[in-house]
Structures are given as structure tokens and as C-alpha cells.
Amino acid sequence: MPGHFLAAAVSTAGPSWYWYATRGLGVSTLIVLTGTVVIGIVTAVRWSGQTTPAFVAADMHRNLSLIAVLLLAAHIVTTVLDPFAHISVRDVIIPVGAAYRPVWLGFGVVATDILIAVIATSLLRERIGPRLWRWLHWAAYTSWPLAVVHGLGTGSDARAPWLIAVVVSCVAAVLLAFIERIRRGRLITLPIRAAGGIAAALFLFFAGTWAISGPLQVGWAAKAGTPPVKPVAVAKPGPVHPGPGGFSDPLVGTMVRDPSGNTQISMRDTVDTALTISIRSPNSSETLPTVTVNRDKRVLCSVPATVGATLYVVCGATRLTVSFSGPSSALTSGGQITGRLITSGPLN
Amino acid sequence: MAAVLPATKVAFRPAVGTRLMAGPAPTAGFERIDDHQRRLGARPAGGAALIDVIEQSGLRGRGGAWFPTWRKWAAVAKSSDGRSVVVVNASEGEPLSAKDRTLVTLRPHLVLDGAVLAAETLGANDIVVYLSRGSRTTERALEQALKERSGARLREPPIRVVRTAHRYIAGESSAVVNRGSGGLSKPRFSLRRSAEKGINDQPTLIQNAETLAHVAMIARYGSAWFRKLGTEASPGTALMTVCGNVGRPGVYEVDLGAQLGGVIEAAGGTVSPAPGALLGGYFGTWLDPSWLDGLPLDVDRLRTTYKTAFGCGVLAVLPQGACGVVEATRVLTYLAAETSGQCGPCVNGLGALSEAMERIAASEATFTDIDHVRRWMEMVRGRGACHHPDGAVGQLASALTVFNDHLRAHLNGQRCYGTAVAGFPQPPSPGRGWQ
Amino acid sequence: MAVNDKVQRQLRVNPILCNGFGYCAEIVPELISLDDWGFPIVSSRPIEDDKLLGLARRAVATCPRLALLIEETVPAATRR
Numbered sequence: 001m002p003g004h005f006l007a008a009a010v011s012t013a014g015p016s017w018y019w020y021a022t023r024g025l026g027v028s029t030l031i032v033l034t035g036t037v038v039i040g041i042v043t044a045v046r047w048s049g050q051t052t053p054a055f056v057a058a059d060m061h062r063n064l065s066l067i068a069v070l071l072l073a074a075h076i077v078t079t080v081l082d083p084f085a086h087i088s089v090r091d092v093i094i095p096v097g098a099a100y101r102p103v104w105l106g107f108g109v110v111a112t113d114i115l116i117a118v119i120a121t122s123l124l125r126e127r128i129g130p131r132l133w134r135w136l137h138w139a140a141y142t143s144w145p146l147a148v149v150h151g152l153g154t155g156s157d158a159r160a161p162w163l164i165a166v167v168v169s170c171v172a173a174v175l176l177a178f179i180e181r182i183r184r185g186r187l188i189t190l191p192i193r194a195a196g197g198i199a200a201a202l203f204l205f206f207a208g209t210w211a212i213s214g215p216l217q218v219g220w221a222a223k224a225g226t227p228p229v230k231p232v233a234v235a236k237p238g239p240v241h242p243g244p245g246g247f248s249d250p251l252v253g254t255m256v257r258d259p260s261g262n263t264q265i266s267m268r269d270t271v272d273t274a275l276t277i278s279i280r281s282p283n284s285s286e287t288l289p290t291v292t293v294n295r296d297k298r299v300l301c302s303v304p305a306t307v308g309a310t311l312y313v314v315c316g317a318t319r320l321t322v323s324f325s326g327p328s329s330a331l332t333s334g335g336q337i338t339g340r341l342i343t344s345g346p347l348n
Numbered sequence: 349m350a351a352v353l354p355a356t357k358v359a360f361r362p363a364v365g366t367r368l369m370a371g372p373a374p375t376a377g378f379e380r381i382d383d384h385q386r387r388l389g390a391r392p393a394g395g396a397a398l399i400d401v402i403e404q405s406g407l408r409g410r411g412g413a414w415f416p417t418w419r420k421w422a423a424v425a426k427s428s429d430g431r432s433v434v435v436v437n438a439s440e441g442e443p444l445s446a447k448d449r450t451l452v453t454l455r456p457h458l459v460l461d462g463a464v465l466a467a468e469t470l471g472a473n474d475i476v477v478y479l480s481r482g483s484r485t486t487e488r489a490l491e492q493a494l495k496e497r498s499g500a501r502l503r504e505p506p507i508r509v510v511r512t513a514h515r516y517i518a519g520e521s522s523a524v525v526n527r528g529s530g531g532l533s534k535p536r537f538s539l540r541r542s543a544e545k546g547i548n549d550q551p552t553l554i555q556n557a558e559t560l561a562h563v564a565m566i567a568r569y570g571s572a573w574f575r576k577l578g579t580e581a582s583p584g585t586a587l588m589t590v591c592g593n594v595g596r597p598g599v600y601e602v603d604l605g606a607q608l609g610g611v612i613e614a615a616g617g618t619v620s621p622a623p624g625a626l627l628g629g630y631f632g633t634w635l636d637p638s639w640l641d642g643l644p645l646d647v648d649r650l651r652t653t654y655k656t657a658f659g660c661g662v663l664a665v666l667p668q669g670a671c672g673v674v675e676a677t678r679v680l681t682y683l684a685a686e687t688s689g690q691c692g693p694c695v696n697g698l699g700a701l702s703e704a705m706e707r708i709a710a711s712e713a714t715f716t717d718i719d720h721v722r723r724w725m726e727m728v729r730g731r732g733a734c735h736h737p738d739g740a741v742g743q744l745a746s747a748l749t750v751f752n753d754h755l756r757a758h759l760n761g762q763r764c765y766g767t768a769v770a771g772f773p774q775p776p777s778p779g780r781g782w783q
Numbered sequence: 784m785a786v787n788d789k790v791q792r793q794l795r796v797n798p799i800l801c802n803g804f805g806y807c808a809e810i811v812p813e814l815i816s817l818d819d820w821g822f823p824i825v826s827s828r829p830i831e832d833d834k835l836l837g838l839a840r841r842a843v844a845t846c847p848r849l850a851l852l853i854e855e856t857v858p859a860a861t862r863r
Contacts, residue, residue, distance in 0.1 A: 043847065046804065055806035055845050130800055130849040537797040539854055691798035696820035727818050733799050 018082035023155060025075035027166060030151050032068040033115075034170040036061060037144050041177040045184060062122075069119055072112060101224040104153025111146035114139055141196075144174060145203050152215040153224060159216055175200065240272040243346030246318070251277065251339040255330060263289075267322075267339055275347060277322060279311065291315075291322065293347060300347055318345040363610030365577050365585035365603035368561050374454055378489040381496040384457040391461045391502075392567045394468025399425065402563065405571035406583040411437060411519075411556030412631065412660040414582075414647050417563070420553060423543035424470050427551035432472040435524055435547070436463045438557040439480040441516040442629040443682075443776050444662040447587035448557045450599045452479075453486045455561060456493035462560025464504045465567050466553055475507040476528050476547070478554075482514035515779045516630070516686040520734045521554045523688075528552075532782035534688040535734035558587055578604035581648040586661055590615040592772050593622050593667035602645065609641035611663065619771070620668035624750060628659020630679050630775075631739030633746035634672055640665070656746070667771035671764045673754045675772060676747030677702070677709040682775035683740040688782075694737040697728035701744065711758045718759055721748075792830040793854045794839050796823050800850035807851055811838040 039061040048054040079087050087105065091098035095106035095113075118140045125133050148167065155163070178200055182193040214220055241247045253267025262281050269275035276294045288304035291313045301315035310323040324331055324339040331337055371387055372379055379387075403418035424432055436459060440448040452459055463475050477490060487509075494507055510528050512518045518533035521542050527533040528547040538545065546552025562584060566574050575583040582604040588611060591597040595616020602611050608627075612618060618640075625635045627643075633656040635643065643654065650656050666672065684698035701724050704717040725745055728737045748755055758764060794814050796807075803821035813835060814826045830836050830853070843851040 043804075053806075053809040054804065055809045058806055058845055058847060125849060133849065535799075537799045539795070539852075692801060692803050692820055692822035693798060693818060696822070697818075700819075724819070727824070731798060731818075731822070731824070733797070 016082055016084060018078045019084050019156075022075055022078035022082060025071055025078060026151055026155065027163065029068055029071040029075050030147055030170060031166065032064055032071055033144060033147055034173055036064040036068055037140070038173050038177045039064060040140070041174075041181045045180050065119060065122075069115065072115065076112070101154050101226055104150055104224060107146045108150035108154065111143040111150060114143035114146070118143070145207065149207055149210075152211050155215075156221070159218075164216075171204075175204070239346070239348050241346050241348075243348070246343040246345050247271075248340060248342045249275075251322070251341050253277075253337060253339070255334050255337050257334045265324075265337070267337070267341075269341055272347075275341075277341065279305070279322070291320075293320070295347070315347065318343050318347055320344075320347075363600075363602045363606035363614045365601055367565060367577075367585050367601065368451065368455060368458065368558070368587065369601045371455070374450075378453055378493065379455055379457065381457050381493070381500055384455075388458075388565075389568060391464065391564070394465040394567070396425075396469065398465060398469045398563075398567060401566060401571050405566050405574040406581070407559065407562055407566060407574065408582065408647065409556055410558040410562070410586055410661070412628070414658065417555070417559055420543065420555070421466065421470060423541070424551045424553045427544045428471050430471045430473075432470050432551040432553065433474045433476060433528070433547045434463055434466045434470065434472045435528060435552060435554045436460075436475070436477045436557050436560055437519060437524060437554050438486070439478050439512055439514075439519045439524070440482070441480065441514065441519045442631075442660050442662060443516075444591060444626075444629055444664055444773055445589045445660050447589050447599050447661055449483050449486045451557055451561055451587065453483075453489045456489055457497070458561040458564050459557045460493060460497065460507065461564035461567075462555075462562070463507065464502075465563055466555065466560065467505050470551075470553060472553070473505050474547070474550075475505050477507060477509045478512060478524055478528065479509055480512050480514040480518060487511075511783075513779055513781045513783055515782065516683065517688050517734065517736055518782075520736070522734060524554050525552060527783070534690060534782055535732075535736075537733040579644075579646040582646045582658075586645075586658070588661040588663055590663045590665070592625070592663075593618050593620060593665040593670075595619060604645045606645060607641065608635075608639070608643035608645065608663070611645075612640060612665065618665055622665045623668065623670060624666045624672050626662070626664040626666075626675075626679075626743075628657050629662040630683060630743060631735075632659040632662065632743060633657065634676065634743070634750040636750050664773060670772055671709075671754055672747050672751035673758055674709045674764060676744055676751070677705040678775055680705055680740055680744050682778065683736070683743075685778040687736060688734075691732040691737075693728050693731035697724050697731075698737060698740055700724055701728070701741075705744070708755070708758050709764075711761050711763050713759055713761075718755075789857060790855045791858055792836065792839075793827060793856070794825050794830065794842075795852050795854045796825045797850045797852065798822070800848045801846075802848050802850075804847055806845045806847070807842040810842040810845060811835070814839060815842070 039057055043054070043057045043061055046054070047057070076092055080089055080092060086099045091100075091105060092109060092112075095109035096102060098105045118137055121128055121133055121136045148171065152167065178196070182196050182200075185193050214223070241249075249269045249271040251267040252270055253265060256264045258264075262283075263279070264281070265277075265279040267277045267279075269277075274296045278292045278294070280290045280292075282289055286304070289307065289311070290302060291305040291311060292302040293300040293313070293315050301313075303313055303315065305322075306312040310321045313320040313322065321342045322339060323342075324337055326338060327335075329335065372383070385391075399418050399421050402421065403416075407417045408414045409417055409420065438448045438452050438459070440446075460477075463477070466472070467475050479487060479490065481487075490509065494509070497504065497507070512523075512527050512533045515533055517523055517535065518527065520535045522535040522538065523533045525542050525546045526536050542552045542554055544551055546554070562574070578584045584604060585601050586604055588600050588602050589598075590600055590611060594612060595618075597615065600611065600614055602614075622637055622640060624637050625640055626632055627635050635656065639654065643656075644650065645658060647658055650658060666675065680698070681702045684702040687694050687698060689695055701721060704713070704721050704724075707713050708717055708721070721744075725741045729741055730738060732738070754764065794811075801822060803817075803823075805817055805821055805823070807823055808815045808817045814828070814830070815823045818824050830839055836853075839853060843853060
């Protein structure tokens with residue numbers, strides 16, 4: 001997936017550009033959605049300007065809502081593509097049980113669903129009939145507050161001054177417009193309008209106190225259910241010689257000769273430094289020297305070696321040759337020596 | 349200002365015809381099915397041939413529109429595929445009219461015969477009697493008649509009763525369809541007529557109760573018999589409710605070939621010199637006093653010569669001293685309060701008209717009131733979902749023409765002596781509820 | 784969707800749904816004017832040209848109450 005490719009290409013230390021994109025798109029969606037709601041209310045209260053015909057407001061409401069949907073779609077796509085928050089397509093559809101801040105993400109999902117329903121029914125207005133369309137359109141009033149709460153709950157910028165300014169402006173705009181809306185109407189509609197006013201006041205109170213004590217405080221991310229970032233494991237480096245072919249590495253080590261002529265050689269592979277080779281001259285019951293190959297503390301093999309100009313060893317499925325290169329004085333009487341290890345395959 | 353009846357009496361063709369009202373006297377109450385069948389014979393069978401008989405008889409709807417009945421039936425028959433509805437409209441929301449109530453109370457089986465004949469002819473499997481809650485007597489008589497019919501095992505489609513609130517507008521055909529489909533008695537807007545798409549979306553025949561009673565007799569006696577009375581364009585008899593300034597107010601069956609003077613005479617003549625009368629109910633037109641004698645009842649002549657109409661057959665005669673402008677304003681205010689509140693032009697228009705006319709009637713008109721009235725009358729015509737604004741405006745316009753001298757006096761600020769006068773029925777207080 | 788078909792098109796308003804927003808009169812004043820209370824007076828003349836039909840359709844789509852419609856009738860070929 002291109003996302004993963006890009007993520008890997010960028011320094012693995014921070015979130016990918018998708019994360020930044022989705023946050024920006026989210027805020028943009030909220031702003032355009034606010035404009036849609038405010039202008040929708042403007043048409044409902046029959047405001048008309050001196051030089052602008054009233055149907056312009058109706059058209060603008062429609063166009064803004066379509067722009068909001070486009071921004072919303074981009075916001076959702078970038079969220080899903082971003083690897084940081086582990087939000088999958090399932091989380092976009094089902095409003096519960098996401099890995100990342102599930103409750104606040106769920107609000108966003110519900111707001112999106114309502115918005116899609118409202119816009120789909122508006123595009124198909126002529127088929128569903130006037131009454132059903134009106135009732136569904138009223139539901140649009142509920143998607144906006146859900147979007148605001150979603151933004152404060154899931155967003156990473158809740159405490160940033162610019163975001164607070166944006167959210168406060170949006171809330172103020174919708175609040176003013178809403179008050180204008182419920183102010184007017186016939187007597188019959190008074191109960192509904194009063195209920196709307198009470199609902200708006202309750203929302204302001206609860207959402208406001210929640211915002212101040214929640215997202216605007218330090219430590220919200222953890223409380224909100226941000227999944228802990230797994231510590232980047234100090235990567236166990238992979239094997240130096242992974243195979244399948246063999247390798248040829250210089251060796252360094254020491255040779256020790258004792259007065260009775262027994263020789264002990266210990267050498268370390270300078271490239272694959274966990275590999276050590278020790279060679280012991282045959283004891284009284286043996287004819288061949290024994291070569292032991294170790295990786296760290298693990299014995300890979302301990303086998304007799306065939307002696308020639310070099311030592312030949314078969315270690316498991318791998319054939320090795322160990323040769324010594326000097327200095328000749330040390331090779332004769334002991335001391336620091338160098339050599340070479342050549343293998344037919346890996347020694348892991 | 350008030351015209352007076354001429355001193356010499358004119359000889360009128362006998363106005364009373366006795367067909368629907370033949371049989372037991374009204375005091376005998378509702379005619380039971382046995383007496384009905386004994387007197388008139390068993391109900392003939394309906395069928396496609398009946399439409400032709402009705403066409404030849406020239407019967408026209410007695411609900412107020414005077415639409416040729418055979419054409420209504422043909423329209424429903426065309427759209428019907430075996431499932432249609434026949435509605436007996438006995439709601440009679442017109443406060444001054446009592447003919448449908450009277451007919452259903454005294455001769456229910458005549459009306460029901462007509463309904464069943466229509467159902468058999470149009471292939472309807474649902475017969476609805478649309479009745480308002482205004483009269484318990486009528487409801488009881490109908491219930492008993494229906495019980496008698498089901499007891500007599502007449503093999504007829506089932507007849508059900510749908511009750512409606514006693515509202516003026518409940519008799520509008522789209523309101524009938526709305527209520528008959530289980531909704532409120534409020535008009536609905538549709539591009540298709542009820543004959544095509546009515547109750548429960550089926551082709552529906554909505555026929556006035558009196559019309560169906562005539563059908564029941566035509567089916568027995570034939571079209572030639574029906575044409576023996578009445579005129580070429582308006583054959584037969586019709587029921588009229590005569591009230592106001594007459595000696596014996598009540599429901600009379602009249603020969604449509606007669607003249608209005610004969611009707612008034614049959615009703616006991618005027619008690620005092622009449623300055624005018626209202627013909628056709630609250631959606632009708634006002635009559636100049638000079639017309640009260642010789643006005644023909646023929647539908648075509650009424651329309652072409654006198655620009656008036658028979659409507660639902662109400663004749664309300666003004667008493668001496670009454671003011672047509674004042675009474676017309678009362679009617680208008682009542683009708684403005686009886687809208688269903690659904691259409692802007694009607695609610696606003698009739699309201700504004702009523703306000704201005706109240707000032708004019710009280711002789712306190714402002715400069716612009718009468719101009720506004722004329723402007724708004726034209727503005728409101730035809731712009732509702734039903735004919736309510738049209739009827740209200742038609743009534744008012746005729747009053748302003750017929751009582752023009754009264755109007756000018758009011759506009760000049762002259763107080764009218766006819767502010768509250770006894771002997772003319774006042775509009776009732778507006779109804780409540782829509783079911 | 785040219786207007787040379789035999790179809791007769793007429794703009795109609797459902798007065799029950801209409802709430803007097805008035806967008807229609809702004810969009811197609813050739814066919815709709817407003818009465819003294821802000822409700823539309825719809826002309827009954829048939830819509831003959833394409834441009835007018837386009838404006839009428841736009842008015843139908845913009846009405847917030849879906850109260851406008853274009854009634855299409857095929858004139859009867861023969862009359863009984």
C-alpha cells in the first residue's frame with residue numbers, strides 16, 4: 001500500500017502526512033458545515049438582502065453542503081489511510097469499538113451518517129415526497145453538534161489557540177442563527193421551538209463543561225482512549241550473513257602452544273563478531289584436531305577437522321575452511337594470529 | 349331602498365312536485381324497508397344500461413355543482429377495473445341547508461337504493477355513506493335502515509358509514525376522499541380527479557344523497573317519466589330549503605320548471621316585504637328583490653340570464669330592514685373562519701377581505717377598503733386547493749352588485765338600519781375538529 | 784427534452800404545500816408573480832420555449848417545500 005511505503009520512506013520518528021491532512025480536513029469540514037447550517041437557517045427565517053434575491057441563499061446552502069461532503073470524504077479517506085491511529089474502514093461504518101478514541105470517533109461516524117442521509121434524500125427529493133424529506137432534513141440539526149464534539153474529542157489540536165478560536169466562532173455563529181430561528185413562528189410551533197431552545201442550552205452547558213474539563217486539559221489523549229504507541233523495539237539486527245550463500249571473513253585470535261606440543265587456537269570472525277572458532281590439537285586418543293564453532297554462547301558444532309594446508313570442517317550442512325595467515329612467528333610459537341574463514345553456507 | 353313585492357299577484361306554475369317526498373307524511377319518521385318496497389317495488393338491478401337511462405333522463409347532480417350525473421358515472425366506469433368506491437355525500441356542511449338530512453332521515457332506503465344501483469353499475473365493492481355528526485336523528489335513522497337492509501339479505505355490497513366533523517368544507521370532494529381514506533376532513537391537492545383516484549387511491553364516485561334518490565326512482569320509472577317535470581336543461585324535481593322571511597320555512601320538493609315566486613308562495617309567502625334573498629347557500633348568490641317572483645329555476649337560464657345558480661337549493665329570504673351588505677359580511681366572516689387553514693391565498697385573502705368588509709359593514713370604511721376588497725376578490729379566486737375561496741368570493745361579489753346602493757351608503761359613512769335583524773338565520777359559530 | 788413534443792406543459796403550484804418563500808417568483812418571473820401575502824400567482828399559459836422550461840424546472844427544484852410541479856398533458860387526439 002502506498003501509505004505504508006510512504007510511511008516507511010519518511011522518518012519513522014513521527015506521524016505521517018496523512019495524520020496532518022486529516023486534521024486539517026476535519027477542521028475545514030467543520031467550518032464549511034457551520035456555514036451550511038447558518039445559511040440554511042437564514043433561508044428558513046426568510047431573510048433576504050436588499051440586492052440579493054432570496055433563492056441565492058437557498059442555492060448557496062445546497063452548494064456549501066456538497067463542498068462539506070467532499071471535505072468530509074477526504075477527511076475520512078485520509079484517516080483510514082493513516083497508519084498512526086489504526087482506524088480502519090470498519091470504524092468508519094460502525095460507531096462503536098474503534099481502537100482510537102472510540103466514543104468521540106463514534107460521534108463523528110453518527111454525524112456523517114446523518115449528513116449522508118440528509119444529502120441523499122435531498123438529491124432524491126422528488127421521489128420521497130415533501131413530508132418525509134422535511135422530517136429528515138430537521139435531523140441535520142443534530143449532526144452539527146455531534147461534529148463539534150467529535151472534533152474536540154478526537155482531534156489532537158484541542159488545546160491549540162487557533163482551534164479554540166475556530167470552534168468558538170463556529171459555535172457562536174450557529175447559536176446566533178439558531179436563536180433567530182426559534183424566535184419566530186406561529187403559536188402552534190411554540191412547544192417545538194421552546195424544546196429546541198432548551199436542547200441548545202443543555203448542549204452548550206454540557207458540551208462546554210466537558211470541553212473545558214476534558215479535551216482542553218492536559219492528559220486528554222490518554223483519557224480519550226488513544227492506544228499506547230508500542231515502543232519501537234531496538235531492532236534485533238538481523239543476521240550478518242543471512243545466506244543462502246556462503247561467506248569469507250577474516251579471523252583474529254590467539255594461538256597457544258604448550259611445552260608438550262599441544263596447540264589451542266581461539267579466533268573470532270571480525271565481520272560476524274558473534275562467531276568464534278576454537279581449535280584443539282588431538283589428545284592421546286584422537287588423531288585429528290577438534291574444531292568448535294560457537295555463536296555467542298551457543299555451540300554450533302564441535303567436530304574433527306581434516307588437516308591440510310587449511311583445516312576442513314563440516315558443520316551441520318555447511319562446509320568450512322579455516323586458514324591461518326600469520327604472523328609466522330606466532331604460528332610457530334604462539335601469540336596473536338590472523339586467519340580466514342570460508343564457508344559454503346550460513347552459520348546461524 | 350328595500351324593494352317591495354308588487355301588489356298584484358302573478359299566477360305561478362305549481363311549484364311543488366311530489367316524488368321523493370311522496371309516501372308517508374314527514375311526521376311518520378323514517379320509512380321502513382317493507383313499506384318502501386311495497387310502495388315503490390323492489391330495487392331494480394343496476395348495470396351498464398343504467399348509465400344510458402340516466403343520460404337520457406338529463407339528471408344533474410343536486411349537491412350544488414349541477415354536473416350531469418351520467419358523465420360522472422362514465423368517468424368512474426372508465427377508470428374502474430372492478431374496484432371502485434361509491435360515496436353517498438350526506439355531510440351537508442351548509443348551515444342553511446336541511447334537505448339531505450331530511451331525505452336521509454325520512455327516506456333512507458331511497459338513497460341507499462340509488463347507492464347500490466351506482467355500485468352495481470360501476471362495479472364498486474365499497475359503498476360509503478359520508479355523514480356529519482351534526483344530527484343524531486339522521487344518524488339513528490341511517491343505522492336502523494342499514495340494519496334493516498342487512499337483515500333483509502338483499503345481496504348488496506357492504507355499506508359503511510364514515511362520520512365527519514360538521515364543518516363547511518368537509519363536503520368538498522377531496523376532503524371526502526381524505527376522510528374516507530382515514531384522514532382528516534381537509535381538502536387535498538391532486539392533479540387527478542376523484543373519479544380517477546379517490547378513496548384508497550381507487551376510482552371514486554362522490555354523489556349527493558338527493559341525486560342518488562332520484563336515480564333510485566329513474567331506475568324504476570324511466571327517463572321519460574323523470575322528464576315529465578322540470579325543463580329541458582333541468583328536468584325533474586329538486587329539494588329546496590326555504591328559510592328566513594317566509595311563513596312556513598322548511599324543506600320543499602319543487603318542480604324545476606316553476607318559478608321562484610311559486611316556491612315562496614308554497615312556503616307561505618314572505619312575512620314582510622323582502623329586500624332580497626340568498627339563493628344556493630353560503631356559496632350562492634344574492635338575488636335582487638325584483639327577481640323573487642319570476643326567477644326561473646332552470647340551471648342554464650339562471651346562469652346565462654341572471655348570473656346566478658341554484659346551488660344546493662337553499663333560499664334564504666331577507667326580512668324587511670335587513671341589510672344585504674351586513675348579512676353578506678357575516679357569511680364571509682363565517683367562511684373565513686371555516687377554511688382548513690392549508691392554503692396561503694385563502695387563509696390570508698378571506699381574512700383580509702373579512703376585516704375590510706367588517707369595517708365597510710359598520711360604515712367605518714377607510715379610503716382604500718373597497719378598492720382592496722375588489723382587488724383581493726380577484727386575487728383569491730381559483731388559488732386554493734379547493735373551491736372554498738371561490739364560493740366565498742362569489743357570494744360577496746354578488747352582494748356588492750345587488751346591494752350596490754347599500755354599499756355606497758356604507759362607504760359614505762351612513763349608518764345602516766340593518767345591523768341586527770331578527771328573522772334571518774345567522775351563521776353558526778365555526779366548528780371544531782376535523783374528524 | 785425539446786419543447787416540440789405534442790406534450791403541453793404547465794406550471795402548477797400545490798397551495799397546501801406552498802409556504803410563500805417566493806424563490807419561484809425570483810427565478811421565473813415570466814410565469815410567477817407574488818400576491819399581497821407573498822404567495823405565488825402562477826400563470827396558466829403553456830410553457831413554449833426551452834429557456835422558459837429550464838427556468839421553470841429550476842424553480843421547481845429550488846422550492847423548499849417541493850410545492851411546484853410541471854404538469855404535462857397530452858392533448859386528446861379525439862374528443863368524445
